[in-house]
Amino acid sequence: MTAPTQRLQSSLANSIYQLFNPIPFGFFVAALIFDVVYYQTAEMMWSKSAAWLITIGLFFAIIPRLINLVHVWIPRGRSVLAAEKIDFCLNFIGIVAAIANAFIHSRDAYAVMPSGMILSAITVACIALSLLIASTFYAPRRANHV
Template identity: 30%
Template structure:
């Protein structure tokens, strides 16, 4: 009697990729909360906080996007994840440009773009952690 061994290859997320992806959503959420605080108080420092949190979110999104592209090149099937990250990066980039304006001129556009970027970051994080597995964990 012969026995055959079936080897299933799981898509493994690299720990650095997971750490970077885990930092994307909280930074966009922090920028959203700072934008909301600025919208409700018009204290200019909240606008500065939001701009710096967006810079951090863009750095993390860029690193996660690079890791996702490397994963695509290596043969994993994570195209929807990479597409959502690209859209998140684009919205975050234009949101950062909008935040570079005068603090009095950024509302309400900055708040709307930050809400969209935060929702996209949430979707990207959800897709990334639900489809990419670490080892045999299900």
């Protein structure tokens, strides 16, 4: 029987990751809400506002994704959980969808629907699922008391 290996992480990088990781999700959810409102009302302001929210969300997604990239794919003597790789891949898919969505939203407001709303939904679904998966390996560990 072997002892489990201690997960070595930079506490500064982990703190920065935990601070910035939820911010893009909020912007992407707001963009999805704005897309739905635009789909219902055809008021161009909602589409343009969604474009800004997607752009700001992508801007804030850079730092945590770079930290996660190094953490998952350059492990430095620690084992990487399969959930961490799935979390990274789902975030990657969500961000690629958000980049495509930013290009879609740069069109004239009437040309955004329905592809802009679909890409917003894909982005939110991927990142929400990745946050749920990440909660399994970032949850505090409890000691077993007998």
